[in-house]
Amino acid sequence: MHRDKHQVEHALPRSWRTHWPVTDAAAEAERDDSVHRIGNLTLLTGSLNASVSNGAWLGESGKRAALERHDAFLMNRQLVKDSADGWDEVAIVKRTDELIDALLDTWRVPDGHEGKTVDRVVRFSKATTSYANLIDSGLIDVGTALVCTDGRWSDARGTLLAGGRMSYGGKTYSSPAAAARVVRGGQSGNAWYFWRVESGPLLNDLREQLLKQM
Numbered sequence: 001m002h003r004d005k006h007q008v009e010h011a012l013p014r015s016w017r018t019h020w021p022v023t024d025a026a027a028e029a030e031r032d033d034s035v036h037r038i039g040n041l042t043l044l045t046g047s048l049n050a051s052v053s054n055g056a057w058l059g060e061s062g063k064r065a066a067l068e069r070h071d072a073f074l075m076n077r078q079l080v081k082d083s084a085d086g087w088d089e090v091a092i093v094k095r096t097d098e099l100i101d102a103l104l105d106t107w108r109v110p111d112g113h114e115g116k117t118v119d120r121v122v123r124f125s126k127a128t129t130s131y132a133n134l135i136d137s138g139l140i141d142v143g144t145a146l147v148c149t150d151g152r153w154s155d156a157r158g159t160l161l162a163g164g165r166m167s168y169g170g171k172t173y174s175s176p177a178a179a180a181r182v183v184r185g186g187q188s189g190n191a192w193y194f195w196r197v198e199s200g201p202l203l204n205d206l207r208e209q210l211l212k213q214m
């Protein structure tokens with residue numbers, strides 16, 4: 001197997017809109033954000049036909065079946081096994097967590113190591129902007145009340161904490177996204193559209209404002 005001939009493949013294709021439609025702008029934003037996550041990437045020993053690469057996931061001529069034929073890598077066998085019912089943002093989040101855990105187990109940080117960043121240039125993008133960045137920029141304050149925009153959970157509300165964490169239901173979560181997943185009963189979604197400042201803008205509107213300032 002030639003190590004320099006591997007192809008990076010997006011399980012959820014970058015051109016997803018034809019065969020992977022979603023219902024609204026929030027879902028579109030979540031899908032766009034998910035495309036380049038590590039949990040959506042795999043390696044192939046050869047390129048897929050473009051129509052297959054961008055096509056539907058299930059079916060005899062679908063992308064999953066094509067990946068099954070490229071099972072020289074164990075990672076593809078597991079990907080195929082775990083996606084018999086389809087491939088979506090929930091599956092991408094799950095696989096991302098699994099891959100990160102595997103990476104950290106394989107390349108452990110040495111005891112006593114202190115990471116340092118020298119001459120760091122901050123570059124914000126829609127994909128890299130964090131909730132903590134909103135706080136640091138002064139666009140939102142620690143202690144701000146956040147309320148749910150989805151009518152199914154109209155009573156859901158929490159508080160933004162330092163570092164971009166969030167308090168919800170008496171518990172502290174690592175981010176508004178983590179809290180939103182709990183509200184949805186474990187389902188993934190786009191927290192930038194799910195939460196807004198009480199009597200104020202969406203978190204996504206604040207993110208857009210921050211990007212315009214850069």
